[in-house]
Amino acid sequence: MQKLELNSFMQGLIRRNPGQPEFHQAVEEVAEKLIPFINENPKYLDASILERMTEPDRVISFRVTWMDDDGNIRVNRGHRVQFNGAIGPYKGGLRFDKSVSLGTLKFLGFEQVLKNSLTTLPMGGAKGGSDFNPKGKSEAEIMRFCQAFMTELYRYIGKDTDVPAGDIGVGGREVSFMFGQYRRIANEYTGVLTGKNLAFGGSNARTEATGYGSVYFAKEMLAVRNDDFNGKKAVVSGSGNVAQYTVEKLIQLGATVLTVSDRGGFLHDPDGIDAEKLAHIQQLKNVDRVSLGEYTKKYPGATYTEGERPWGVKTDLAFPSATQNELDEKDAETLMANGCILVCEGANMPSTNKAVKVFEKHQIMYGPGKAANAGGVAISGLEMTQNSMRLQWSFEEVDEKLQGIMKKIHAKCMKYGQEDGWVDYVKGANIGGFVKVADALLAYGVI
């Protein structure tokens, strides 16, 4: 069998998937680290495993028709990308954002396959969502959209088939609307979605899991160098689910958090964001649903800089936790020039591939999203377990399991990514996630 070569592999992938640059980017980052490994392990090469793993099992697209508060009929497009189901039911979030395209969901679904494998739990990878823009919509409009979306999606999902959850623009409120509609149409009460309310089948600590997990992963990276959070400065981007609980855990573990951000700009509080200030941020973003700029009215020592991201603030640690490609090569150079020693990704693919090269050149501790933010889907997996058992574990029990899983993911990255005096976590996560899925595909034969 002819050996794989990165450029020709990528040319083929780009030709087969035109106009999907985020998908190309996600595959390239993985293929670069995987191809040498596959060439050294001919069983994967001979069975065309990389070709199979970069083509989704199936893509489902559908129309979502709903009525706005003024009585206008509105049409959006919904998708579910069931990327790879080799090691378990499809699992992954739903994103509602005006920027969502099929290419976005393919990049997210592809990453999810490797991420879910890393969690050690039996979950395949998927992603879905819509170009519906939740910004400025009333609660009634959100509900009608969610119900219309689920009316189409419900026929493709199921507790043993495909189990969606939240992502950007989809939190507890939206999951509740969708779960209510599923239960009503299917006349079935099962764990078909995760991130549910604690009152109807949700897991303790799922809300916190992605942010907490990201900080637990950073804790493991620091421990390799006999270091910890005490006295460290941290910048965080985003102010949604992942960012909020990243900030909370960083504060608890002794770091000083200087920033958060939203689409409009970034908030810099040089005195540090403490628990009380974080509660105010949660009120602004989760309840009032307004700009972070409002924070400066209550805390005038802080500044809100419109149209900019937080990477210029001098820091030891950076936690990009908003969205893809929010940290570019120039931002990475700035972070390095300011002495940043660790970047841990709460978001999916927040760093461009050129930014990643900068981190690699400086050999900093760099935890890529598919490893660092896997705590969220891991606890989704444990929500599925609790639903099957029809019981609910305590917060402490789930949090302890989350810490154990993040340790295991870190150890897996070390196993495949340990280099001379440095850990290549990108290589570790990509190979570590790949092997289990690839071995399952080999065992199944030609499928």
Ligand code: NDP
């Ligand atoms: P939320 O919708 O709760 O929050 C998203 C945050 O990012 C908001 O502060 C939002 O700003 C900001 N944001 C979104 N898009 C942009 C943009 N284009 N430019 C600048 N800022 C932006 O989403 P989550 O916190 O759940 O998700 C954040 C990231 O984490 C995503 O990459 C997601 O895929 C990833 N992730 C999420 C998991 C989860 O369990 N929720 C699990 C693993 C990864 P604004 O407030 O103005 O809308």
Ligand code: 2IT
């Ligand atoms: O990107 C992700 O891992 C998520 N949005 C969470 C997926 C899940 O099924 O909990």
